[in-house]
Amino acid sequence: MTDDLLVIRDLRKTFSTPSGALTAVSQVSLSIKRGETYALAGESGCGKSTVGKIVAALVKPDAGSITLDGNDLTALSPRQLRPLRRKVQMIFQDPFSSLNPRATVRRIIEEPLIVHGLGNRGERRRKVAEMMDRVGLRPEAADRFPHEFSGGQRQRIGIARALILNPDLVVCDEPVSALDVSVQAQILNLLKDLQRELGTAYLFISHDLSVIRHMADRIAVMHLGQLVETAPRASFWANPTHPYSRALIAARPDPNPRNRLQDKPVLEGELPSPFEKRKGCDFRSRCPLAFGLCAEVDPPLRPSAPDHYAACHLVDEPDSRNHTAAA
């Protein structure tokens, strides 16, 4: 337990909107170890980005605690939080809006050092050049402006900015989903290489399970603001337990043309409204295995294998594994 870098307990966040209170995140608990990649998967609107923003202290949760290295971030005032911010950085989705269009690349990458008063001018310049080299940018390009770069290069600038403070944790919010497929792999490999060199942990948010399979040491699947399954990578891919996880995996494009999408289970039914207070399992309206109990009781996360948890009533039944596997 001592190697837990970040521990989240019972996180809840509700947004008030014109159409009522929207519960974006509820009862989310997870812990991220030093140097690992923890992936949050789920379809758009499931609250995974909100969890990322709460971890990066961009959004204040309504309830729950976030403990980073023993410090409870939710108990701190914005001023007290500021020095701790260098430990958690963020890589954003959109490489076009994530860089200040009026600043040079040097300025953008150097800014975190300036904000935290690290090094003098010469040291900072050296560090920027070193970081640019590390993320695969030519240091001579430091005096150019973001619009002179391609999407993939801009994402590299964003990565350099996030890693120059040598943070313990980087929240990667869909870091490659805005990029061309050919560039995606380069960026993902860059992230992996940097993690190996620097020992940074990633909270990796993505809707793309192929990307997650490539990156994650541990996977959590979110559905309508709640975690429905968390598992280490081997156990998750060998034995996905929650019917939603299975549906997501099945919906993943398969390069083999003989495995057509038509033959696979595709999710049908309506997603319940996130505005209402709901009884029972949120997934039951789309679940092929739903039965009476699902409408009555919201299933808690239960162990299905060592370190592997799923929020489904079918998990605990001894014969359920065979039953769901057949479906």
Add this chain to the structure above:
Amino acid sequence: MSAVRNSFFRRFSRNLPAVAGVLLILVITGMAIAGPIFYPAGPWKLVGRPLLWPGEDARFLLGTDVLGRDLMAGLLHGARVSLMIGISATVAATLIGTVIGAAAGYFGGWVDRLLMGLTEIFQTTPPFVLAVVVVAAFKPSMASIVTAISLVSWPPLARLVRAQFLQLMPQEFVLAGVVMGMSNLRLIVTQLLPNALTPIIVSSSLMIATAILLEAGLSFLGLGDPNVMSWGYIIGVGREVLRTHWYIITIPGLAVLFSVLAINLVGEGLNDAFNPRSRSR
């Protein structure tokens, strides 16, 4: 940067009306500089027979006014007053508007409601009436006129800056600034303001024209600084003889018209050069 600057200047210089505006402004600035050089005695001196038509006496190219003051001297010295008041009132209004708009947009909540309420109070009062009241409340002087004009000119700018901030704040580079631990002031000064600068520059440049008009109006009503002769003052004095000696108000009137036109042309040119439709940002 140089590439950006170059393309900006290229776009601006291809805009003929804007270039004409720049030339006109240079002429008016030249007039303002020439005033004390050619007429060191000042515009108030009674130099000849009153109500001389332009060209009637070779010494007074533009003629004389009701009291026999040289209209050319008045025109050149007036350029000085108009430009000075226009620019200083605009600088003051831009500062007020930017600070209030930035605070309202950045902090939101009750700060926003309070500041926007204040802005609306100013906006619902007719600007010229408010300016008259402010100048009349103090003694008419350069300082009180600049104060009055800036006081009535900042609200649209505050709204503009606020709108820019609201549009910029959700952008990811601003969030990145928060995540890296920037203070509010640093975030406003280094991330938000530089990206809101273009529309601020454009609308400030247009504000100079409005300020010149306001000053002319105040002087026309006799609320100008009695120590300086502005175009508005000449028009105000000349109105009594409008039907017989129309040139007295026409000459400074044309001066006001051309300066306002020139500034508007330059402002529009800046706007087009900063935001060419072809370039999507």
